[in-house]
Every structure is written in C-alpha cells, then in structure tokens.
Amino acid sequence: DSGVTQTPKHLITAxxxxxxxxxxxxxxxxxxxxxxxxxxxxxxxxxxxxxxxxRAKGNILERFSAQQxxxxxxxxxxxxxxxxxxxxxxxxSSSSLGSTEAFFGQGTRLTVV
Amino acid sequence: AQxxxxxxxxxxxxxxxxxxxxxxxxxxxxxxxxxxxxYPNQGLQLLLKYTTGATLVKGINGFEAEFKKSETSFHLTxxxxxxxxxxEYFCAVSDRTGGGNxxxxxxxxxxxxxx
Numbered sequence: 001d002s003g004v005t006q007t008p009k010h011l012i013t014a015x016x017x018x019x020x021x022x023x024x025x026x027x028x029x030x031x032x033x034x035x036x037x038x039x040x041x042x043x044x045x046x047x048x049x050x051x052x053x054x055r056a057k058g059n060i061l062e063r064f065s066a067q068q069x070x071x072x073x074x075x076x077x078x079x080x081x082x083x084x085x086x087x088x089x090x091x092x093s094s095s096s097l098g099s100t101e102a103f104f105g106q107g108t109r110l111t112v113v
Numbered sequence: 114a115q116x117x118x119x120x121x122x123x124x125x126x127x128x129x130x131x132x133x134x135x136x137x138x139x140x141x142x143x144x145x146x147x148x149x150x151x152y153p154n155q156g157l158q159l160l161l162k163y164t165t166g167a168t169l170v171k172g173i174n175g176f177e178a179e180f181k182k183s184e185t186s187f188h189l190t191x192x193x194x195x196x197x198x199x200x201e202y203f204c205a206v207s208d209r210t211g212g213g214n215x216x217x218x219x220x221x222x223x224x225x226x227x228x
Binding site: 002004031033035042043044045048056058090092094097099100101102103104105106107 | 145149154155156157158159162164203207208214215216217218219220221
C-alpha cells in the first residue's frame with residue numbers, strides 16, 4: 001500500500017458527461033501529480049500541484065482541469081467526455097518539490113461508453 | 114525535452130534465467146532515472162532510482178540497474194527470474210525544470226516468466 005488513495009476505483013459514464021476523480025496523497029506529502037495511462041498514449045503526465053498551487057502542466061486537454069485543496073487532496077475534473085478519454089488515471093504524491101520519489105495510487109479506471 | 118526508449122515491448126525468460134530490460138534515455142541535463150513495476154490492476158511501484166553518485170543502483174526484489182552516461186542507458190537486470198516477477202516494467206526520466214519531479218515514461222516492457 002503506497003498510502004495514496006484514489007476514488008472511485010472504477011467509473012463508467014457516457015460520452016458528453018463530466019466526472020470528478022479524487023486523490024488523497026500520503027500523509028504529509030505536499031505535491032500531487034496526475035497521470036493518464038491509455039493503450040494509445042501510454043503513461044502521460046497531465047498536471048502537478050504543490051501545496052495548492054499549479055506547478056507544472058503536461059499533455060492535459062482543455063476539457064480537463066484539476067485543483068488541490070487546503071487539506072492537500074486533489075481532484076481531476078474531466079468534462080465533455082469522449083470515447084478516447086477511456087483510460088487509467090493515476091495520482092502520485094511526493095513530500096516536496098525536491099523529492100525524487102513519487103508514490104502512486106492504484107488508479108481510477110474510467111470507461112466512456 | 115527528455116525522452117525514454119524501452120527496447121522490446123515483450124520479453125520472455127525462463128524461471129531462474131537472467132532478466133535484462135533495456136532503457137535508453139535522452140536528456141539535456143544530468144538525468145534522474147527510474148524503473149517502476151506495474152502488476153495487473155495495480156498502481157506503479159518504484160523499483161529503483163538513479164539520481165547522483167554510484168552508477169550501479171540496487172532496488173527491491175533483487176533488481177539492479179546501471180547508469181551508463183556514454184551509452185545513455187539505464188538497463189534493468191536481475192540475475193535469476195522468479196515467477197512473481199511477471200509484470201510490466203516502465204523506465205522513466207525526471208523533468209526537474211521548474212521544480213517538482215514529473216516523469217516521462219517509456220512505453221513499457223511486459224515481462225513473462227515461464228517454467
């Protein structure tokens with residue numbers, strides 16, 4: 001158990017809908033990362049937050065957004081969903097900006113039908 | 114921009130045989146390199162990492178990797194494969210620009226261990 005909790009584990013929704021994925025980092029970790037794993041694109045970095053502030057952005061679509069709350073949990077919002085958004089979404093956390101080790105949650109498997 | 118290339122999307126070895134998973138990287142700065150393992154329906158678990166210092170790094174479950182700057186490689190090895198090693202393995206390089214440790218992953222190598 002990495003200590004990173006993601007909910008829900010599975011999500012099935014229809015095209016055009018909006019969903020929210022939730023991540024609770026390890027206790028004390030300030031940095032949260034979101035990654036998408038799909039058959040087409042592999043594992044891709046989406047976005048990073050550190051202590052509530054956006055820190056880095058990767059290949060994140062404009063239909064997607066994220067935030068990190070004062071209690072350090074993070075949410076990834078996916079809207080106007082398309083079939084191609086079906087993927088495994090991982091959250092990872094690390095203790096600080098300088099930390100070289102990120103701990104991954106078990107992921108949320110999103111299926112868009 | 115940094116990138117990672119994993120040679121061989123599928124590798125099959127016999128139980129007890131040497132495991133060698135290949136990874137080459139491209140980085141404009143001294144790289145931080147990682148190997149992660151993913152078991153079915155699980156998240157990613159860090160096997161080992163290279164940041165600075167000793168170029169031969171040892172990780173969990175008997176795995177090790179050697180950073181070779183001249184070859185831009187970071188291959189993962191294990192002397193004797195076990196059935197429990199069957200999983201997908203990802204090599205990654207860290208982009209530390211602007212702070213943080215966002216990772217660029219390779220496409221993964223599925224390791225199969227046969228009796």
